[in-house]
Amino acid sequence: MRILHSVRIALAVTAVCAASALISQAVRAPSSVPASCPERWDGDRPGGWVPAAADLDGVEESLVPGEPVTAMICAYPGHNARPGGERLAGSRILTGEAGAMARDLDYLPVTTADPGGPCTQKGGAMTNYLIRFAYPRGEALWVGSAEEANSCVTTTNGTVGSRSYVGRDIAAAYRTGTWSPAPPDDPCQGFPGRRGQNERMVPGEPVSVLVCGRATYDRPSPRLEHGGPTAAALAATLNSLDTLPSENVCRGGGGAQDDTLLLLFGYPEGPPAAVRVLTACDPGVNNGLLQANLDANARDQVKRLAPPA
Known part of the structure; x- marks a missing residue:
């Protein structure tokens, strides 16, 4: 799985540049972040795609910088043998849990490099997820990830990404409306x-x-x-x-x-x-x-x- 290539934005005194960057197919969009879930997943693999990369301080060092107040989870179920173009199945809003979710995602290691490496090839159900974090002053940030049979997923905010697998926790939050990551039954297997x-x-x-x-x-x-x-x-x-x-x-x-x-x-x-x-x-x-x-x-x-x- 490809991870991502970062392009730093240069700021001039009188103008603000547009953006570009990221994980194979993810392209940095203008600074406005859509307020609703896209109707389709526009990536071609599990995770690793966002509809727009946010222009927020800290996105080069953390998946979710700062302190968002709400998180909207959008779900796109499919199959890992036919990734890409999944239709929106539904969404769920987290309010009091958004800060805890952001904090836990902030702990994940991120990079702009592509570590490569093989994935196992077990076929099975896959659900891509987009999470829209909203901030008190109106800013917003997308995070893309997936739950997938091989746990071989990139989680990205459009500028940096992580190979640490959180798909199971995101899926549970979507189902229950509560962010409560469960520790593994056997830490030696994670x-x-x-x-x-x-x-x-x-x-x-x-x-x-x-x-x-x-x-x-x-x-x-x-x-x-x-x-x-x-x-x-x-x-x-x-x-x-x-x-x-x-x-x-x-x-x-x-x-x-x-x-x-x-x-x-x-x-x-x-x-x-x-x-x-x-x-x-x-x-x-x-x-x-x-x-x-x-x-x-x-x-x-x-x-x-x-x-x-």
């Missing part, structure tokens, strides 16, 4: 993301790290949790590696000697930052937006913290 992971492998100051091993067909992932000092030391080691934009692929790996570990760094608030480590793969460290090669220090440190096989 791959969440956190704001700042486009700049550092592990952003901020984590207070814990859950190390998940490889699951098998007859047992869940083994896991071992460590406290703040260990999490901080491991984060510092990973952040010392030379990174490059992630393509979400690596060379090698998959053999019996390959340790596959998921590191979930916890924080006092907001979602964890996930980092996947494949010790026999190159590059072997990946947070979804950045990749890096394992050095000997990082390899040894990760193996010491891994749960028993």
